[in-house]
Amino acid sequence: MDYRTRRSRGTEQLQYWTMRQILLVALFMHHRCLDLNGAAAETTELERIDSCGTRCSQGLQCKTKPSYFLPTQRQCSPEALNTSVSHNISLSTVMSCEGRQKCSLHLRVKTVLQLNESINGLYICTVTVGMMQNCQTVSFTRSSRARVSGQQVEVVNDCTEVSPSQRVQVTVITMFSSCSNSWTSTYKVPECTKEDLRRHVTECITGRISYNIKPERKELSITVSDMLEDHNYNLRLCYKGFICVGTGASTVIKKEEPVKTSTLVYSRPLPCLCIEGWSAVTDAPRVRVCPFKDHLKELWFGITFDPEEETLSWEPRCPVTAVVALCQIREGDICEDLPHASQNVSRNKITFTEVDPHPQLCVKFTVGSQSWTRCPFAHGKFKAWELVVSGQLGHEEVTIMSGIAATFSVALCVKSPGTDAYQITKTHTVHVEKNKGVGLNLAEDLCNSCVQVRRLGVKFAAKVIHCVQRCNQTPLLNDVIGSQASWDLTWVVAPAGVCLAAVIIFALVLHVMLTVYRRMKQKRNEDEKQKDPACDCVVPVLQSHLDGGILTPHQLLCGNTEKANLISE
Incomplete structure (x- = not known):
């Protein structure tokens, strides 16, 4: 095998071991996350038990029987307590179920103690408000005490049934041969708000309400889920206060309906208007959802005024902590508070007496850092002046x-x-x-x-x-002077205006006359050029008289009078 082959195989082995380590780390982190998720899930759900009872440590035989009274107790000496001390008593809630929605709650009392032959057993007693005391006796057999003497043992009892939100006083008494030692504490059972209880404990099942607002039609489209099986479901609208007062709008969703939906109509979207739902069973718990809880502006209506008594009043339709003050509206929609004109309100009606109903007088409502202004006299209905x-x-x-x-x-x-x-x-x-x-x-x-x-x-x-x-x-003084000056100026301006008008009229007339004169003179010159040359005169005016039927000139202006007379004859 040459050098290059050995080097290539070494590289492959290194890559293999690197990938293997990465996979191992990933698997470890995955299991760790699963463990964490499982732990988180455990914290949200109560422990389930198949049946209640009393369980003791292995090797210790114990018997349980009901007891209606606490035993006679005698205080133990410190020496006896030092040799056998009861410790680590814990209280918790567990759940026993017969179906998905038929679960009950039980109180679990867990006691850890150092056992010796002088301890005969335990008394576990519970007391709740309005209920009788419930006690159980847990006794240890003599043989088992001798067998586990000196060892730390555990006793668990979970047969005390409790209700949600209940406060339970628990007393655990350790019975010695010649004395007793007691431990007492108070325990609060989880409320129905806990998710596990709301889904599985019958007395906590309220159903889940979801809604869709249709403001243009003033309707609420409601859907119900996780309601109590095999029972009808009631829905209504109500105004939330100390109690939820119904508005009259209600409906029933039948258990047979496959789709659990309904519609309710409202009049005004007030912040205390809620949807209330509950199963159709006796003493069923109820759930309320308030779709308009942030609509505070809807509260500032309903201001009334009595013009005879001059009294302004307002009553909150919903419980609200607010400051109500009278103010005067100014430019820029700024409302200035009137002195000594503010009242605190929560539920009761507020009244202002001796109020002048002027359009500029308004009412300011303040909640926290928010303010709203309403002007009830702006329309002028109660205008006094x-x-x-x-x-x-x-x-x-x-x-x-x-x-x-x-x-x-x-x-x-x-x-x-x-x-x-x-x-x-x-x-x-x-x-x-x-x-x-x-x-x-x-x-x-x-x-x-x-x-x-x-x-x-x-x-x-x-x-x-x-x-x-x-x-x-x-x-x-200035008023008089100003008035006199005004009149003097009038006497100067008026005549000047008249004179100017006269001058303009005179000029126009003169212009017309000159124009007429020029035209007449021009015509006369033209006539002189066209007359007979033998006669150098013109008869400008001829006055005729009827004399014997013969027309004769009354006056002749021509220079040759003889010729004129001859013509006349």
Whole structure:
């Protein structure tokens, strides 16, 4: 065998061993993962038992019988306890099943102790609320005690049936020949929320509800799975609170139906509106699913107002922890809270008294960091008064129109530069009769000033502000001067306009007359060129008289009068 052949075979062997090691590592990791998955699965399911009973360590024979009373106990001396100590008592829950959905729960009591011939046996007692004490006696035979004396033994009892979520007080008493030693603890049985219980324990089976929302039709399409076999299933809509109060929408899914689906109609998607389902058996557990639990905005409706009492109220349709406050809407949809106008609410009705129903007055609801604003008077249905502005910009007239007899605070104010704050310069009180109006005299107002109006005699009222954008009848002296200057300017401009119109008319008339004169002169010249040369005169006007039926010239302007007379004859 040459060198190249030996080298090639050595390389092949190295590759073989490398692949083998990789496969071994992969198999190890695979089994390790299976072990981990199995351990995880074990933690989610309870241990199953075929039958309950008491089991002792190999070599120790024990007998169990029921007992209705605890034995008379006598405290052991420390020396006796040092020679034989009971320890490592553990409590757990196991499951015994007769079918897929017919399983029961049992309490397992596991005791580990150092046995000697002076220990006769154990008492295991359980007590639950509303139930009688249940005790069992576990006794050791004399021969088996002698056989395993000095060894560590284990006693397991799992014949105490328990219910989900139950609290059990467990007492384990070690009986010596001349005394006893007791151990007591409280154990909580797993709840029905545990997946294993929900699927297999009859009293925990509620069924699984899934849904599909159809908002355009206000319908909930519901599907039920894992429901209790051989029983009908009930579905309904309810409002969740201390209890779930039904809305009237309900249905029954028959056990014979192959597809467990149904449809329920709702009116409003409130956060406390839930789908409730339960098997049609006595005291069946129920499951609730709330499809609209995040729809908090649906709660801020139902604000009512009594115009006679001037009382605003709101009652939550669902339990909610919120802060309700009155506020005034400003530019940019910012609602400023009114002072001392907020209340905390959870379930009870809230009320604000002596409220002025102005369109700018709103209600703000706050939950955590979220806020919603509703303005119940924005439509003007309960409008008690309003500020009416008429006239042109710069010459505005402001009037308070009121549908009730009320008193108002009218304040002249100026907006601070660069801020949204207003500085009040003067305040007046104005009384307005029912269905009448009162004009506000702003003669003392300044340029770019504002008027702030607020109704008096109520606790919660909006402050309505109107600002004059131009100089509007500023101080009284300037008002008079401005008015006089306006009239003087009128007397100057009006005559000037009349004179200018007269000049224009005169010029037009003169132009027409000159045009007519030129045309007449031109025509006269043309006539002179066409007349008879023997006569150098023209008869401009011929007045005729009827004289004996003969027409004679009244006046001749021609120079040859004789010739003219001859012709006349």
